Amino acid sequence: xxxxxxxxxxxxxxxxxxxxxxxxxxxLAKALLGTMPPxxxxxxxxxGSGVGLGAWLVIRRLIARPTGEAPLVRRDAPWxxxxxLFGGVLGPALxxxxxxxxxxxxxxxxxxxxxxxxxxxxxxxFRENVDRRVALGMLAIVIGSVLLSGSAGGPVGLPWGALAIxxxxxxxxxxxxxxxxxxGGDPMQIAAIKGGVAGTIxxxxxxxxxxxxxxxxxxxxxGAVGFIGYGLSLVLFVLALRHLGTARTGAYFSxxxxxxxxxxxxxxxxxxxxxxWLAGGLMALGVWLHISERHExxxxxxxxxxxxxxxxxxxxQHEHDFSWDGKEPHSHPHQHEPLVHSHPHYPDLHHRxxx
Numbered sequence: 095x096x097x098x099x100x101x102x103x104x105x106x107x108x109x110x111x112x113x114x115x116x117x118x119x120x121x122l123a124k125a126l127l128g129t130m131p132p133x134x135x136x137x138x139x140x141x142g143s144g145v146g147l148g149a150w151l152v153i154r155r156l157i158a159r160p161t162g163e164a165p166l167v168r169r170d171a172p173w174x175x176x177x178x179l180f181g182g183v184l185g186p187a188l189x190x191x192x193x194x195x196x197x198x199x200x201x202x203x204x205x206x207x208x209x210x211x212x213x214x215x216x217x218x219x220f221r222e223n224v225d226r227r228v229a230l231g232m233l234a235i236v237i238g239s240v241l242l243s244g245s246a247g248g249p250v251g252l253p254w255g256a257l258a259i260x261x262x263x264x265x266x267x268x269x270x271x272x273x274x275x276x277x278g279g280d281p282m283q284i285a286a287i288k289g290g291v292a293g294t295i296x297x298x299x300x301x302x303x304x305x306x307x308x309x310x311x312x313x314x315x316x317g318a319v320g321f322i323g324y325g326l327s328l329v330l331f332v333l334a335l336r337h338l339g340t341a342r343t344g345a346y347f348s349x350x351x352x353x354x355x356x357x358x359x360x361x362x363x364x365x366x367x368x369x370x371w372l373a374g375g376l377m378a379l380g381v382w383l384h385i386s387e388r389h390e391x392x393x394x395x396x397x398x399x400x401x402x403x404x405x406x407x408x409x410x411q412h413e414h415d416f417s418w419d420g421k422e423p424h425s426h427p428h429q430h431e432p433l434v435h436s437h438p439h440y441p442d443l444h445h446r447x448x449x
Contacts (some may be wrong), residue, residue: 112331137297147325208266218271
């Protein structure tokens with residue numbers, strides 16, 4: 095009897111929840127573009143994320159609520175800095191620029207490119223396993239995105255709005271892969287740092303460019319959208335990374351544009367053409383191929399020492415060198431002994447082996 099994957103279902107739920115929260119933020123950000131320039135909007139969205147999660151962390155510390163999460167350490171800094179640069183500074187700025195020149199429903203679906211680029215980087219750079227089913231799903235999403243790019247431009251010239259959104263997707267793909275090595279740390283701390291730093295940089299650049307803060311009502315609305323669509327979404331995304339790996343989490347996250355597209359069609363008087371529906375069908379097929387994947391084989395766990403939130407499951411059968419009250423989940427540096435077994439699995443924190 096093969097072992098069941100420990101914790102894969104929570105990862106699926108967390109990935110889909112992250113996608114839903116981010117998906118609704120895209121058309122809402124499109125609505126807010128009329129009240130402020132794109133660069134300032136990007137900064138305020140991330141600032142809302144950083145401030146909201148930062149306040150949450152302070153409250154959590156004041157009430158001394160244990161979470162069992164492992165704190166970030168110095169060796170995480172380079173990975174987190176790169177993630178902030180690409181995902182928190184360049185990515186949102188390009189997205190806001192693209193939204194200013196692209197219909198909201200089309201932009202929402204075009205964001206599916208992020209999952210494809212994330213998977214390609216995970217496959218090529220980090221050697222994460224991507225089988226034929228996942229590759230076919232990526233191909234379907236790429237074809238759908240190409241259809242949307244061709245319909246997103248003006249009457250002449252290149253579709254600059256679509257290209258800007260594609261650039262944002264590439265930045266977030268790099269961000270996702272750079273976040274993977276630190277996914278064992280406290281996800282709220284990761285998201286708060288990324289939001290606070292990215293928001294400060296983008297707002298600073300906007301103010302240096304001569305822009306000014308909007309009226310208090312759109313300012314608060316932008317902060318709320320950022321907290322939910324960028325902050326909480328990122329917390330859930332990091333949690334999903336632990337269970338599913340980068341490529342699979344990106345696949346689940348690619349459902350975000352469908353949520354955004356539905357909301358956009360309700361909010362904005364747009365009548366999408368046949369390309370929109372054809373592209374949506376291709377992307378839906380790609381997502382289904384990713385979600386329905388099953389990966390199982392005999393594999394070897396090498397000896398490793400790391401720190402993350404865990405329970406004493408099949409992959410955590412270690413002793414404690416400190417007084418333990420028996421509460422789970424908890425975090426502490428622990429050693430994994432070599433192990434050989436077979437069960438369905440994803441490239442999570444404990445299954446990053448070669449094939």
